[in-house]
Amino acid sequence: MNIRRFFGKNAREALAQVKQALGEDAIIVANRSVNGGTEIMAMLESDVDASASQANAEQGSEQTRSLLDFVHAKEQPRQATPVPAPRAVQPPAATVSEEASVNESAIMDMLKQHSEQQEHAYQLATQTLEEKMQGMMVEMRQMRSHFETQMSAMTWQHHLQHSPAKSKVLGTLLAANFSASLSRQIAEKMPQHIDVNKAPMWAKEVISRNLHTLDDEDALLDRGGIYALVGPTGVGKTTTTAKLAARYVMKHGTQNLGLITTDSYRIGGYEQLRIYGKILGVMVHAVKDEEDLKIALNELKNKHMILVDTVGVSQRDQAVTEQLSMLSRADSPIQKLLCLNATSTGDTLTDVMRSYKKHDIAGCIVTKLDEAAAIGNVLDVLIRERMRLFYTTSGQRVPEDIEVADKQALVERVLTPHQASLPYQYLDEELPLVISSMMQTASQEQPHV
Template identity: 30%
Template sequence: MKVKRFVAANMQLALRKVSQELGADAVIMSSKKVDDGFEVVAALDYQTGESTENPEVERQLELQRELEAAKASRQQGSQEREQRLDYARQSDVSSSAGLKDVLQGLKDKRYSDDRAPQAGLESGDDAVDQAGREAHYNNVIHAMSGELRELKNWMVSHQGSAWDTSRPLTWQQSQLWQRCQDVGLEPAWADRIASQISDEQSVEQAWQQALKLIARDLPVAAPELFERGGRYALVGPTGAGKTTTIGKLAAQFVIHHGADSVALITLDNYRVAAHDQIGTFSRLLGVELHKVGNEKDLKAALLKTQNKKLVLIDSAGLASQDPHFQTQLSMLKRTGAGLKKLLVLPLTSQGRCLQENYEHFKAAGLVGCVFTKLDECFSLGPAMSVAALTKLPVTLVTDGPHIPDDVHYPDAAKLVQLAEQMARMARTRWQAADAMHLATQSRFQQGA
């Protein structure tokens, strides 16, 4: 005979359980109301006249009750573990203070639970026992701290870094990585910065260290570079600000060294009225201007201006698909080591565009870059990423149309600070826009 106990919220559900598990041949031996609803005891292969007080029946029922109690205990333990995990997630585990609160709460609970039965003991040996318990609990809390830290790191970044999935970032490193993304840094650079910082400090302290690492990684040319003179060709896309930058540099040099110390050369013979702007600079400043169309003319112009202290070459902003693009690039590359090529990067362009500009012009033999249109941009991170990842020193930064004032020598720390300020302002603007949208939506719903 097989005997089983069923408990359900009502008698109908209990009988349905009996039918589903024991089948239509089951015999109801007893039924009664209990705390959880209704209890039904049913049997299979029950013989008529057989006593319901059979010891075997009682034994099977007792075993079943024990199994149900054990199962309930396991479920309760699982629920408590889930609650602890939920508490760790929902509480401010994102900060070290939050984690300490969780650990201290667990420690206080364990300590008070263990200490309660000992409340009636006197001092003496009990003090020794208490010290032993304190040491034991400290060890337990230390172990739990490590386990919770690992759990926290796994929950936040168990998939690893976006660029190095073989090495997961810790929770704090993932926070720094995200802040680098907000500044506009390329993921590869952000990963390199975040991975160098340990978790033995607060997030804000770690972020300040990260900003210093970013500034250290950003290459900048020696200050007052152009005051020494030299021969420089500016290359870059159309509208990047090459000609205007040349006008600013020439004007500053003329102010300090005189018009006879400067010469201008233009390679732009592909656009209508291409010489008008640089021709205007030449007339206003009183400096020489040479217009060249091929490699032979360029070498001749450089020979004629060899006595000039500063020679600036303006190139045409051609698309990489233009048939003249490679011709101009080859001309600049073969001119010689004395001519330094600088890539002009407009800060208003997207990061991918800046990367493509570098790829297109690097064959010319670049030695540095120029950041233009700082006054019009909203994120410095993309251009900084190009300079840092390609090891291309930033030589100049321009921030307006005024000649000769709006051109400056770069300072890595100031550029990084400005990049962070731009990121904070952008985040504030988005938060304000989101709040305004929610307020407008709420008014619309109330009006409806």
């Protein structure tokens, strides 16, 4: 019997080979999926007839009919010697065209199911591998961080043991609420020949050189312009606006000053500034949106100086962007002054600064200076962000409790020994580990000192 084997990448390709080699009347004997494709066993119908005749002539037995049943051959008339009654013969085998349709559909279904199973298994294996790799990476980063901290601590311990002056400066800055990153940078810049008793004076000079303040208030008031006070809720923008207005009135009078408030949300916000304006003899314009602001600025276009009190919102509120964008779209340029609360933590001040600085802040005003036990946190942010300090306020009195930023007074205050509370002072043996641990979280770019 001449049974031939055909192999293709899929059932369709294997069947095409059968048709090409054996024709449309070929009989499919068997088919199966093998690695890389589909295998089909087929033979010619004439081969089946020849095999059946030969088997009847030589054996006259049941074997031929069993073979014919197995390959689904068509029954042919026989004139051989009578044999025992045959079993019921199955219907003739399908032709290539009929068999191809049935087998191809079944094979395709099997291949599709097998492919889906393989894909699912692959996804599970990939997911498991990724989870293991992520876990390993986390552990490696933790080990690296721990190792770097230990090495940094050992390095700093060596430096500080051989440089008492650096240890003195580092401990003083940290106790004054300066950040670890800026404190470390200043200490690293200290020359080796500096005596330990002169180290604080050297640190004051460095801080003073990097703290930028308003050069000339008279030039600012004489130049005039539009200034908007911005910042978080409760920082004291309305009171500070009134203080600035009073300083201008004392120098230039009331006729050339304009006051605007956008604080229509806070209960009594407009009323508070209106009372201050009434005392000064200046009308206050209340605006609710961009169109109102344009109208108010147009009415005050002949004023020499215009102060805008804005509504206070959290630095993380979307309203910050909306309000500052409204100010930026005004027909006349508005310079924005950011109010910073001296009692806030360094992290909070940094968060506030980053939220507002991207909107072109012209400078800062530090408020509530009288309530802060240590002011290193706010000076630290001003130095790191290279932001100019215009004024400081310390109290509610108008106009007394505001003054032009005094660089020397601020630096003297921040590094005066009695200003540092004892619980926040570090022992010399604690400094290496403290500074190395805090450095792991310091990612911002530092200024040159």
